[in-house]
Amino acid sequence: MQFRQHQWKAHRKTLHLFAWFGVLLVALTAAVNLFLALVVKLVLPIGAGYPALFFETNTAVVVLFVIGGAWIETARLREGGGARVAHWLGGVEITDPDSRLEQRLLNVVDEMALASGQATPRVFVLRREDAINAMVAGWGDDDIALCVTRGALERLNRAELQGLVAHEFGHIKEEDLPLTMRLLALVWGLSLVHGYGRSLMSADEQGRVNSAAWLIGLVLSIIGWLGWLAGRGLQAAIARQREYLADASAIQFTRTRDGIGNVLRKVWHDQQTLTATMHSPAAEMVASLLLYEPPGMHWLSSHPPLQARIARICGAVLPPIPAPILREEVNEARHTRTTAEPSTKGFVNAPVIPLSALSTSADHPAPTMSAPLHDDRDALARLQRRQGPTERRLVVLGLMMDPENHRELKLWRQIATGLTHANAILEDVQHLHPKRRLPEFERMTAQMSGDPIEQKRKLIEEARDLLRADGRVTPLERLWWLTLRHRLDTQRVTQSARLAPLSISDETPTQFSAQDLVHAGNLTAYLARVIPESEDQPEITARGYLWCTRVMNRFGMPDQIAQALNAPDADTLMHSLAEVQELSWLQRPLLLKAWVEETINLSSTGLLSDRHADALRLMACLLACPLPPMLETHYRRIQ
Structure with a gap:
């Protein structure tokens, strides 16, 4: 990707789109004057002229609403700066990190501040957000806040986190933050014309409607809505160009396309699996500030399609990749953070992770297991072929017991007396990866839900005796036994309950008494x-x-x-x-x-x-x- 060429193109398109905003304001003013002139001709007698200062008043009203409304909204957005937006989203500021992941984030932010020649912003973590996303908000160096979701910290390797943070620093370097805030204010000002028209159409306290005012309000509301819609489209078009520009800046700061490229590919995978949505109610208000927003109407979307961004970065539309929680060790040295002063020499190289490290840690994380993966899968396949009532009962009991507890193991063998291949079942259970035990337990108990009540009662009693074979029942063992009883007793009910549609109503309680x-x-x-x-x-x-x-x-x-x-x-x-x-x-x-x-x-x-x-x-x-x-x-x- 020739990122400097894309940067120049994005700057040029942004200037063109701003010029269109000016054209839109002139067109809106002209349309209001034209249609109100037609209304006057319909209402007043033929031959009568226009009222004094008619066109000047119309123009002044439109400009006052658009420019004045934008000024008021700008003042409101300035209150609190970026930190206020971060708190809207539930962000927690990170000053003294209590985990290596947070320390890694602070280190990466410091590195990208040096690479971009920008001051170090305040850093916030959105700990309640599982999606991969980030944003910057603020007006200047003194109030900029950088927010990163917990999902990004846990599911991106260091090179990808660098690409994500570098993208946000691209917005800072290109002064996108005040630009975005002003665009929001301008669009809000355009909407005021529509709102003023609606107010003229409403009835007074006695329920009467003035016909002339209603006609004027109808004109203003229709033209104002069309103006707002056009302004929203221009705002989205400008925002899309700034996203391309920030992607190019991320490559400039990190000197690699794999970081931001792999981030977008993982977000694309989350989008396909419906896990890329932000949960905060305030996320929709600041959608244009985020790295990614869910797709909507293309011409009203503030972000380009992920496929188009990936194609620009990587030269082709590479497929999405999953984003599991990474198991790589994070050993970040704790150091005192200092504010990075703007560089006078331009670009400073940031550390770059080799491509070989990317392929192993991000795309194919190595599993950490007590047994080889092929042995684990073979054992699982054999257990799933056990269909006899006694076999399934022994598998469930084996999954519930502690394999290191000799008394539980002794009682399990007593229960298995008479079954020739009991040792093979026990060996397969012990070869399972710990992450497979509970899902296999759920699968087995689901199959057993239709068994005769006598068999289910016997299994529950045997599980109770097995878990207290050593003379005590731990809290975790009690949870296993309660879950077994719950699943065997209620499996049929829950299966039928899934057929009933769920609907959200205003009467559904969400607060705890x-x-x-x-x-x-x-x-x-x-x-x-x-x-x-x-x-x-x-x-x-x-x-x-x-x-x-x-x-x-x-x-x-x-x-x-x-x-x-x-x-x-x-x-x-x-x-x-x-x-x-x-x-x-x-x-x-x-x-x-x-x-x-x-x-x-x-x-x-x-x-x-x-x-x-x-x-x-x-x-x-x-x-x-x-x-x-x-x-x-x-x-x-x-x-």
Whole structure:
């Protein structure tokens, strides 16, 4: 890609489009004068002239609304600068990073500030966003904020993160931020003409409508709406050219096309799998500032199609690539950040990751498994061929038990007495990758849901005896047993319930009542014995209390109450579980999402461990919730 040529073309097209904005304002003024003149001729007697200063007044009104409205909107957008926009999206400023991923982001931002010759902006992480996206907002060096989603931190390697951040620095270098803000203000000013026309058409306090005012309002509303639509199209066209320009700048700053190119290919894959959408309600308001927005009407979209951007960057439309959470080690040295002063010498080379590293870490992350991948898949294939009632029962029990627990293993062998190939089943279960155990458990129990009630009751009793064979039942083992009972008892019901359409109504509750918070807190306190520690704990540890408090703070529970939560006993657990299961289908996923996100936030690696992922997936099954993307991705890494 000849990025300097594309930069020159983008600048030239932007100037042309701004000229069209001026033409649009003149055309809008002329159209208002023309149509209002026709209205006057229809209303006044034939031969009568136009009122004094008729055309001057019309012109002044249009210009006042467009230019004055744009000035007012510009002043409003200036309040708070980029940090205000970041807070709208739920961003958390990163000054003292608490994870290596965040430290890597700060280091990359410093590098791209040097490469672009720009001041270092304030850095925010959108920790609730799983999509790959980023944005910069602000008016000048003093108030620029750079926001990066958590999905980008966890699913992009270092070279790709450099490309993403370099793209945003391209917007800063080309002064796109004040340009974008002014375009928003101009379009808003154009919309005021339509709004003024609608106000003239409305009735007064007595319900009467002035016919002359109604005709004038009709003209202004129609022409104003057409003007707004044309302005919105011009705004989108300018924004598309600036995206091409920022892509070219990303290549200039990193000296490689693979970084930003692979980012867009991963976003394209997420778009196809419907996981590229931002969840914040404010995302739509700042769509033109983001790296990517969902596709809509092409001429009203502020971003070019991903295929066109990839073709410009890579020279061809390369296929999309998946973006799983990367398992590569992130060892970023902690250093004191300094503000990068604008460079007077132009370009400074930024570190570039070799292409060989890209192919192994981004596209084909090496799996970390306790057994070779081919042995794992062969074992899975053999287990899926086990169709006998006794075979399936032993597979389920084998998946639930701890293979290192000798007492559980001894009882499993006693249950398997008489089956000649029991050792082969046990060996296959032990060869499974930890990420396959729970999905295979769900598949097996789904098949067994239609078995006679006697067989299901026997399996539940054998599982209970197996898990307490060593004289204790850990919190995670209890979750396995509760899930087994839940799936065998309710599988038929949940299958039929999927046929019922789900609809969102204004009456569907999303806020937790005080009683709901108590039950949600009990479940959270129970999970705190497993999360975020690596082993089940008899009591909640200090780190467990921190996790529990951060989860419940999301729902408005004060710190002193959250810190006073204790691990519930069996009866309290069952009662709270039953109450939470009765919450609305909008409330339960919010609780599960909070568990997952805070587990990742407190993880030293920024990733879910297999043990934590299993506990959260078991709770998702008990609450009949869909898996959040970050939890679902954990189980896809070895597919």
